Amino acid sequence: MSQQTTQHRKYEARPPIASVGVIGWIRQNLFNSPLNSVLTIIIMAGLVQLLPPVTKWAFIDSVWFTSADVCKDTSGACWSVISQNLRFILFGFYPYDEHWRPITSVLILFGLFWLSYYRQFWSKKLLYGWLVGLVVMGVLMKGGIFGLVPVETTQWSGISLTLLLSLFGLTAAYPLGVMLALGRRSTLPAVKTLCVIYIELIRGVPLISLLFMSSVMFPLFLPEGVTIDKILRAQVAIILFTAAYIAEVVRGGLQAIPKGQYEAAEALGLEYGLKMRLIILPQALKVVIPPTVSILISAFKDTSLVIIIGLFDIMKTTKTTLANPEWMGFSTEAYIFIAILYFLGCFSMSNFSRNLEKTLKT
Amino acid sequence: MTEQTANTFDASSSEPIIEIIDMHKWYGDFHVLSDINLSVERGERIVICGPSGSGKSTLIRCINRLEQHQRGKIIVDNIELSNDLKNIEKIRAEVGMVFQHFNLFPHLTILENLTLGPIWVRKEPKKEAEETAMYYLNKVQIAEQAKKYPGQLSGGQQQRVAIARSLCMKPKVMLFDEPTSALDPEMVKEVLDVMIDLAQEGMTMLVVSHEMGFARSVAHRVLFMDSGQIVEQNTPEEFFHNPQNERTQKFLSQILH
Numbered sequence: 123m124s125q126q127t128t129q130h131r132k133y134e135a136r137p138p139i140a141s142v143g144v145i146g147w148i149r150q151n152l153f154n155s156p157l158n159s160v161l162t163i164i165i166m167a168g169l170v171q172l173l174p175p176v177t178k179w180a181f182i183d184s185v186w187f188t189s190a191d192v193c194k195d196t197s198g199a200c201w202s203v204i205s206q207n208l209r210f211i212l213f214g215f216y217p218y219d220e221h222w223r224p225i226t227s228v229l230i231l232f233g234l235f236w237l238s239y240y241r242q243f244w245s246k247k248l249l250y251g252w253l254v255g256l257v258v259m260g261v262l263m264k265g266g267i268f269g270l271v272p273v274e275t276t277q278w279s280g281i282s283l284t285l286l287l288s289l290f291g292l293t294a295a296y297p298l299g300v301m302l303a304l305g306r307r308s309t310l311p312a313v314k315t316l317c318v319i320y321i322e323l324i325r326g327v328p329l330i331s332l333l334f335m336s337s338v339m340f341p342l343f344l345p346e347g348v349t350i351d352k353i354l355r356a357q358v359a360i361i362l363f364t365a366a367y368i369a370e371v372v373r374g375g376l377q378a379i380p381k382g383q384y385e386a387a388e389a390l391g392l393e394y395g396l397k398m399r400l401i402i403l404p405q406a407l408k409v410v411i412p413p414t415v416s417i418l419i420s421a422f423k424d425t426s427l428v429i430i431i432g433l434f435d436i437m438k439t440t441k442t443t444l445a446n447p448e449w450m451g452f453s454t455e456a457y458i459f460i461a462i463l464y465f466l467g468c469f470s471m472s473n474f475s476r477n478l479e480k481t482l483k484t
Numbered sequence: 485m486t487e488q489t490a491n492t493f494d495a496s497s498s499e500p501i502i503e504i505i506d507m508h509k510w511y512g513d514f515h516v517l518s519d520i521n522l523s524v525e526r527g528e529r530i531v532i533c534g535p536s537g538s539g540k541s542t543l544i545r546c547i548n549r550l551e552q553h554q555r556g557k558i559i560v561d562n563i564e565l566s567n568d569l570k571n572i573e574k575i576r577a578e579v580g581m582v583f584q585h586f587n588l589f590p591h592l593t594i595l596e597n598l599t600l601g602p603i604w605v606r607k608e609p610k611k612e613a614e615e616t617a618m619y620y621l622n623k624v625q626i627a628e629q630a631k632k633y634p635g636q637l638s639g640g641q642q643q644r645v646a647i648a649r650s651l652c653m654k655p656k657v658m659l660f661d662e663p664t665s666a667l668d669p670e671m672v673k674e675v676l677d678v679m680i681d682l683a684q685e686g687m688t689m690l691v692v693s694h695e696m697g698f699a700r701s702v703a704h705r706v707l708f709m710d711s712g713q714i715v716e717q718n719t720p721e722e723f724f725h726n727p728q729n730e731r732t733q734k735f736l737s738q739i740l741h
């Protein structure tokens with residue numbers, strides 16, 4: 123009897139064969155219930171139908187670095203539309219010989235992003251790095267000193283413009299949104315009313331109309347002779363718009379913080395600013411990382427709307443390329459390329475937020 | 485808890501640290517505190533008891549202005565509580581408060597919880613604040629947890645940290661609002677022991693509690709509140725053995741069986 127028990131134990135101590143290895147994985151994840159089995163089979167069938175022709179089109183029959191004429195004779199994808207027009211798609215009307223400047227700026231930007239991704243690099247130095255980096259990028263783009271040819275902002279286009287609008291749009295909108303959220307919960311009636319009106323008004327109109335207002339209506343109110351940069355106006359519209367949404371998300375976070383936290387902070391004698399900065403906001407902002415990043419991601423994509431007020435972001439440079447009779451029929455390839463770029467941007471943002479949540483132990 | 489502290493208090497020796505005169509408070513139309521008169525001497529220990537909803541919490545929360553009173557005067561350490569924010573912050577820095585649900589800051593380590601007030605309110609250098617913090621953590625016997633986060637501690641440990649957090653501000657008065665009623669029974673004693681230690685060092689304490697053993701052994705005075713009024717107050721001896729008011733008698737018979 124006792125021997126039987128030990129044997130039984132020995133058997134139990136090892137996981138059943140079928141739950142490990144490839145077969146185990148397939149069983150557990152793909153065929154673990156009748157419904158899942160059916161879904162797996164349907165999806166498999168779909169993939170079998172879809173994958174070969176797509177692969178054939180995108181990779182086997184495709185051409186990569188040819189002229190437009192060659193493209194017209196192939197049945198596959200014409201990636202040449204991108205490779206032949208890459209510099210225009212990415213940098214638009216920025217003077218051709220000066221393209222190293224936006225390239226360097228973008229590389230600096232990515233470098234800073236990459237450093238900021240890792241918690242161990244978070245320090246005062248990184249903050250200074252960002253400040254110096256921003257100035258360097260500005261100087262590089264604008265020129266006019268150090269022997270750099272000046273480049274008007276009207277010529278900034280393509281990916282530099284998209285990144286510029288997003289970077290400043292998001293980093294300026296975030297603190298503004300936090301302030302609006304605090305204002306909306308203020309005990310001062312005037313502050314509160316102002317913030318409520320602001321948030322509700324902005325949320326009540328689409329971004330497109332704000333962009334139109336900033337580009338068409340706003341100049342009408344300026345005194346004659348005064349002009350404000352068109353990019354700057356679009357930038358402000360994006361900031362104001364995004365801030366209103368961030369404000370509401372942050373307000374939700376503030377409401378999630380128990381009353382006891384406020385009271386404990388007050389009981390220590392912390393004044394309002396310190397209480398918010400040290401106790402309430404760190405907790406509230408952490409709670410709302412996922413919805414905040416959602417807003418930032420959609421704001422990033424919404425920068426492509428500046429196309430309607432005639433700014434040449436990466437979407438518009440692509441469209442312009444496709445308007446060229448030579449490359450007219452290849453919009454699928456071009457838009458897939460743009461979609462991949464946007465996806466990389468958005469995916470890194472959501473990756474960053476997941477990483478942030480982990481390091482902050484929410 | 486066996487050790488009996490001398491429960492006599494010589495009130496003539498000093499001026500009161502807290503003085504509450506004809507104080508009233510309303511929540512909307514609800515008259516939650518009426519005609520409160522209370523004077524607390526330096527070094528005096530008062531236990532406040534009474535049925536649920538009688539206004540005990542509200543009363544002690546008025547003392548550090550977590551709640552605002554509408555009529556009468558509250559004077560703490562010679563400063564009258566008014567709408568003047570600077571005065572309120574000054575008083576709050578002098579008055580420690582321990583809550584029923586601890587209210588530690590979950591995003592900060594135990595050590596950071598303790599040094600936050602001294603560094604930002606008292607403007608102490610970080611090193612000094614940390615030394616003080618470790619001293620008090622040792623005192624509440626929890627020094628080895630300094631680097632942990634509040635969520636990793638048991639309720640009793642958290643409440644001891646909360647007491648240490650208040651003590652780091654070197655308060656002149658400590659307010660306790662039912663400090664043991666959210667704790668599992670086996671943790672009540674460790675918290676009460678810390679409070680008894682504190683009492684023996686002469687801390688001025690106002691404690692809302694139904695721990696009658698604690699009241700007997702450390703209080704100079706026991707207050708009984710009902711419907712927003714202080715109905716009866718006496719030495720613990722008299723209060724428990726010879727309650728005067730009918731409502732007090734009824735309350736005591738209920739909680740002492």
Ligand SMILES: Nc1ncnc2c1ncn2[C@@H]1O[C@H](COP(=O)(O)OP(=O)(O)OP(=O)(O)O)[C@@H](O)[C@H]1O
Binds near residue numbers: 538
């Ligand atoms: N913010 C508030 N708004 C309205 N009424 C309140 C508020 N806080 C407390 N009250 C009411 O005031 C009365 C006194 O509350 P308080 O918390 O002081 O009672 P307590 O004596 O501490 O009771 P307990 O033993 O349950 O803690 C209760 O009837 C309560 O419902």
Ligand SMILES: [Mg+2]
Binds near residue numbers: 540542661
């Ligand atoms: Mg209470």
